Amino acid sequence: MADNTTPTREPARRVFATELNDATFTFKESEDDRAPVYVLLPTGEQANRVFVVGTLTETEDVGRDQEYWQGRVVDPTGTAFVYAGQYQPEAAGALRELETPTYVAVVGKPRTYETDDGTVNVSIRPESITVVDESARSRWVTEAAERTLDRLGALDSEGNEYGVRAQEEYDVDPSVYQSAVVEALESLDELDAEAEPAEDLSSGP
Amino acid sequence: MSDIQTAARDIHEEFTDHLDIDLEDVSARLERLVSEYKVPLSEARRSVENHYLDEAGLERDDLASGSEEEVSIADVNQPEQWISLTAQVVDLWNPRSDAVGQVGLLGDETGTIKFTAWAKSDLETLEEGSVYRLENVVTDEYQGRYSVKLNKTTEITEVEDEIEVGDDDSTMDGALVDIQSGSGLIKRCPVEGCTRVLQNGRCSEHGDVEGEFDLRIKGVLDDGKSVQEVIFDHEMTEALTGIDIETAKEMAQDALDTTVVADEMEETVLGRYYRVTGPVMGRYLLANEVEELTEPVDPDDVLIQARSM
Numbered sequence: 147m148a149d150n151t152t153p154t155r156e157p158a159r160r161v162f163a164t165e166l167n168d169a170t171f172t173f174k175e176s177e178d179d180r181a182p183v184y185v186l187l188p189t190g191e192q193a194n195r196v197f198v199v200g201t202l203t204e205t206e207d208v209g210r211d212q213e214y215w216q217g218r219v220v221d222p223t224g225t226a227f228v229y230a231g232q233y234q235p236e237a238a239g240a241l242r243e244l245e246t247p248t249y250v251a252v253v254g255k256p257r258t259y260e261t262d263d264g265t266v267n268v269s270i271r272p273e274s275i276t277v278v279d280e281s282a283r284s285r286w287v288t289e290a291a292e293r294t295l296d297r298l299g300a301l302d303s304e305g306n307e308y309g310v311r312a313q314e315e316y317d318v319d320p321s322v323y324q325s326a327v328v329e330a331l332e333s334l335d336e337l338d339a340e341a342e343p344a345e346d347l348s349s350g351p
Numbered sequence: 352m353s354d355i356q357t358a359a360r361d362i363h364e365e366f367t368d369h370l371d372i373d374l375e376d377v378s379a380r381l382e383r384l385v386s387e388y389k390v391p392l393s394e395a396r397r398s399v400e401n402h403y404l405d406e407a408g409l410e411r412d413d414l415a416s417g418s419e420e421e422v423s424i425a426d427v428n429q430p431e432q433w434i435s436l437t438a439q440v441v442d443l444w445n446p447r448s449d450a451v452g453q454v455g456l457l458g459d460e461t462g463t464i465k466f467t468a469w470a471k472s473d474l475e476t477l478e479e480g481s482v483y484r485l486e487n488v489v490t491d492e493y494q495g496r497y498s499v500k501l502n503k504t505t506e507i508t509e510v511e512d513e514i515e516v517g518d519d520d521s522t523m524d525g526a527l528v529d530i531q532s533g534s535g536l537i538k539r540c541p542v543e544g545c546t547r548v549l550q551n552g553r554c555s556e557h558g559d560v561e562g563e564f565d566l567r568i569k570g571v572l573d574d575g576k577s578v579q580e581v582i583f584d585h586e587m588t589e590a591l592t593g594i595d596i597e598t599a600k601e602m603a604q605d606a607l608d609t610t611v612v613a614d615e616m617e618e619t620v621l622g623r624y625y626r627v628t629g630p631v632m633g634r635y636l637l638a639n640e641v642e643e644l645t646e647p648v649d650p651d652d653v654l655i656q657a658r659s660m
């Protein structure tokens with residue numbers, strides 16, 4: 147419910163890249179120019195901020211007259227695109243300076259833009275990009291999995307207006323996001339399996 | 352013995368010289384206020400005492416025998432009270448200045464509270480994990496948060512009791528997603544009791560003043576379901592970032608700019624996962640403990656759930 151007297155900050159949604167890239171439908175809750183822009187997640191939730199952790203694999207200055215940095219942040223399901231220019235000086239600085247590959251955490255606003263051929267692309271306009279370690283990355287994968295399952299579980303719940311809207315706006319079968327969750331978690335398990343034998347040798351009976 | 356019974360006995364003792372007072376009656380009055388009317392025990396106690404004061408035709412001062420009250424930590428709700436506590440030393444932090452001998456966290460069954468022992472008071476050193484009876488400590492309040500100060504007159508007795516430290520505290524796990532303005536190396540108004548954060552060297556109440564440096568982070572912890580604003584005070588900021596105030600001052604001096612400190616802190620903490628514990632005051636959780644969550648999480652339960660959907 148909108149409360150105009152005390153704007154409350156909304157949680158940063160945990161969204162896998164595959165779902166974020168599908169979230170091409172945007173809307174505002176009010177006519178006010180300053181009202182936040184939301185993307186509608188296909189799993190049925192509004193997002194005006196996202197938190198993603200993944201591997202920054204490439205950075206590139208794609209600006210013409212001024213620096214405009216693109217970063218590719220890869221999670222087990224796909225690649226999220228991050229763009230930072232003069233209005234995000236700290237994030238742009240991070241993209242300029244970071245060595246790739248490295249694990250990063252990105253807090254930012256989801257944004258959509260339409261290409262010349264009419265395709266709508268989704269990207270993140272970062273508020274911060276920071277280097278994190280692998281533990282944060284795997285914690286995020288598990289957390290994003292949980293939150294995605296939460297959303298899927300509530301998709302058809304009574305009174306979930308965003309669930310209804312998502313199913314109206316998007317053609318995608320939501321079960322693809324469930325499969326993405328399974329794949330993402332399995333990729334973590336494989337990492338664990340690789341790490342385990344060494345532990346077994348060191349531990350006695 | 353329950354807290355109510357303890358309080359009832361205390362009240363009974365206070366009035367027994369003045370009134371034909373019945374312990375069960377005291378107990379019943381407290382019980383009614385606390386259980387039925389959800390009045391905090393300290394308030395219930397005040398109210399019941401007032402009843403007997405009326406009955407005895409006495410003023411509150413007539414009762415005060417000079418000995419301070421033994422109180423529970425959760426009942427500390429006024430500054431500048433002389434009290435006694437029996438509490439365990441839950442945590443010890445690095446003193447921020449030479450004037451401070453020890454600083455840390457005390458806990459009893461009802462909660463936790465910060466304590467400071469002045470170096471000049473030359474007190475016995477408290478050990479982490481030990482339980483002490485602390486007589487004659489003074490309560491203090493800073494930005495809505497209570498603490499106790501140990502002083503020259505404080506009597507410290509180690510007791511063999513074990514205390515199950517309770518918490519009125521909240522704990523939240525989440526990613527630190529934002530650091531708000533007014534964080535990092537800040538200056539506070541030095542006027543006694545003011546402590547407002549200066550904006551461009553000005554206190555909103557006292558105008559231009561020579562500020563005192565302090566460290567603070569106002570951050571946002573976010574678990575994807577809810578957000579919680581958190582204040583990390585001087586000690587907690589240091590614990591969180593590894594930057595102490597001397598280092599922060601040097602950084603600011605080298606850059607001729609205090610904002611470099613907050614920038615550096617952001618790089619160190621944003622996007623990482625923490626468990627933060629402390630009391631909630633209004634919109635803020637006041638961090639008493641902070642721990643970075645680096646242990647691997649087991650994805651198996653979530654995986655089972657995902658496959659079974």
Ligand SMILES: [Zn+2]
Pocket residue numbers: 540541542545546547554555556557558
């Ligand atoms: Zn002032």
